[in-house]
Amino acid sequence: MANVKFDHITVRYGSHTVLQDFSLDVESGKIVCLVGPSGCGKTTLVRALLGLNKPETGVITVGERCLFDAKKHVNVPAEKRNIGIVFQDYAVWPHMTVLENVSYPLKKQRRPKEEIRERVMHALEQVHMTEYARHLPNQLSGGQQQRVAIARALVVDSDVLVMDEPITNLDAKLREEMLLEIRMIQKRLNATILYITHDQQSALQLCDKMAIMQQDGTLCQYGTDEEIILHPANRFTFEFIGVSNxxxxxxxxxxxxxxxxxxxxxxxxxxxxxxxxxxxxxxxxxxxxxxxxxxxxxxxxxxxxxxxxxxxxxxxxxxxxxxxxxxxxxxxxxxxxxxxxxxxxxxxxxxxxxxxxxxxx
Ligand SMILES: Nc1ncnc2c1ncn2[C@@H]1O[C@H](COP(=O)(O)OP(=O)(O)OP(=O)(O)O)[C@@H](O)[C@H]1O
Ligand SMILES: [Mg+2]
CATH class of the missing domain: 2.40.50.140 (Nucleic acid-binding proteins)
Known part of the structure; x- marks a missing residue:
């Protein structure tokens, strides 16, 4: 697992600047929650990391590997970036069994059958879903489906896991269970997880560190949850995280x-x-x-x-x-x-x- 570094990233859609000179270093082996109001540019940042949009300026590195460098014209294609992703609207495919869902990224990479089977079973073990390998998604609960999505992200041996609002569709109790589950998976694998949410409560429960983004796409504070609650950098953080009068x-x-x-x-x-x-x-x-x-x-x-x-x-x-x-x-x-x-x-x-x-x- 590796750290993820965004260095002076600027992303625009037409004349709308979403991210301007955005920098953030997600440390290796940590869960970092990127928290900010709807529309502030969280998914835009994730898409830049995945290679699904092209920043105008800046550098993105994962560990020693440079994925993007505007000046040096480096832009590693999305399929070679080796980043596991769990999206809210990127659910499991309903017509495939659990086994087929989790195998899919490896089949696309044309891995040998034996290796696929071994790695899929290992990924399913990590999310405690081995016994459901032959089930179709509609035979699973929302939380179990989400675990399949996580297994599918884990199976590619990615350097980093990115989760963009992965559990917002689940009810409160399941959400809590999934947060614990994600935390346990992270500990087992010593994974680097960038977890995106606009829900400060989930972020507080889950993170090692929190990055707080403002509506204008700037990062206003990066620190442990304790630092952010006890020493908010500005009014926005004070108001956005925790309750305030x-x-x-x-x-x-x-x-x-x-x-x-x-x-x-x-x-x-x-x-x-x-x-x-x-x-x-x-x-x-x-x-x-x-x-x-x-x-x-x-x-x-x-x-x-x-x-x-x-x-x-x-x-x-x-x-x-x-x-x-x-x-x-x-x-x-x-x-x-x-x-x-x-x-x-x-x-x-x-x-x-x-x-x-x-x-x-
Ligand atoms: N493909 C696009 N073309 C034009 N504008 C876009 C595009 N994608 C996003 N935007 C705009 O960029 C801004 C940031 O969007 P983004 O999806 O990154 O927000 P977000 O922080 O992920 O919000 P949410 O919490 O609602 O998911 C928004 O104003 C959005 O309307
Ligand atoms: Mg989003």
Whole structure:
């Protein structure tokens, strides 16, 4: 298995630039999740790696092997790139048995029969599907079909596995099972997996590292899930990964106020650049705690018990905010009741300039 390096890749469709100078290094033997909103260019990047579109600039290498170099006019054909792919809309072929589906890439390479059989059985073992070798896809569950698709990607001994939204069609429970399965397969093979999704929850469950892409096709952060949640590089990452509350901060008289439809005096800490307002205060629901001594008061609109935590909606002035309370915190501080007015404190706040068009008059 090998690392995958995108170096200053630019891809355009006509006059529409999807990727501009895009660089990312996917380390060998890791699962890297590329996460970004729909239409930001994730599949476009995958297609460049597979050789299905041709970037205008840049270099793509897998391990020591250069697959594409715009300046040197290197462009290895798709069928010689040796990359296993599982696409959402590239399901198994319904008219072929499991065995035939997984054999197909090797038959295309005209491998000897004996070798095909051996490698197919090995790939099926890896995804625990040996006993279904003679089944047709319509005799399998969605998750089993997806495993066949993974076996078909594994069978070619690829240097890298790319999965582009492979499980979005499955129901929640199966999705969770498949994520575990993918993780186990990755560990067994020490595979390099580039996993593409717009679903941050799957990414958090699966990845060693996350690459966060913005709507304009730029990479805004690359790091472990912990780095991304605890130290988001910018407002986009903070908002896109995890749950967040934003409250506008305004200057009011000589001090600051939270603009919640009505101005609520704010005396917490702010960085020097936010001292004159014009910023949004960002706070995660689990960084808001009930604190009877706090002058900041909110009303409890609803409380839901989710098994391992409580989820609240509070009204702070006219603004609704979300609060998560762990069981431990609920035991020590007590739970808040619906309809009650509570004091709240923010444990960890961030400040981002108010975006244009968002400013409330
Ligand atoms: N063949 C094409 N011709 C023209 N424009 C395209 C083509 N393929 C994609 N695009 C455009 O490029 C942009 C990026 O598309 P892409 O499929 O890479 O997004 P994505 O991040 O994979 O989105 P999703 O999460 O919805 O799969 C979109 O604006 C899309 O409309
Ligand atoms: Mg896509």
């Amino acid at each position: 934003f409250i506008p901060l305004r200057q009011a008289g000589s001090g600051l106020a939270l603009d919640c439809g009505e101005l609520i005096p704010y005396t917490g800490e702010v960085p020097p650049q936010a001292e004159n307002g014009g910023f949004d205060l960002g706070v995660r629901p689990n960084d808001i705690v009930f604190d009877p001594a706090s002058p900041l008061k909110a009303r409890v609109d609803s409380r839901v018990f989710l098994g391992s935590e409580y989820n609240y909606f509070l009204s702070l002035g006219q603004k609704q905010i979300r609060v998560q309370q762990s069981m431990l915190d609920a035991r020590t501080r007590g739970v808040a009741k619906e309809g009650e007015t509570v004091g709240i404190s923010f444990l960890n706040t961030r400040f981002y300039p108010t975006q244009k068009g968002e400013q409330t008059p």
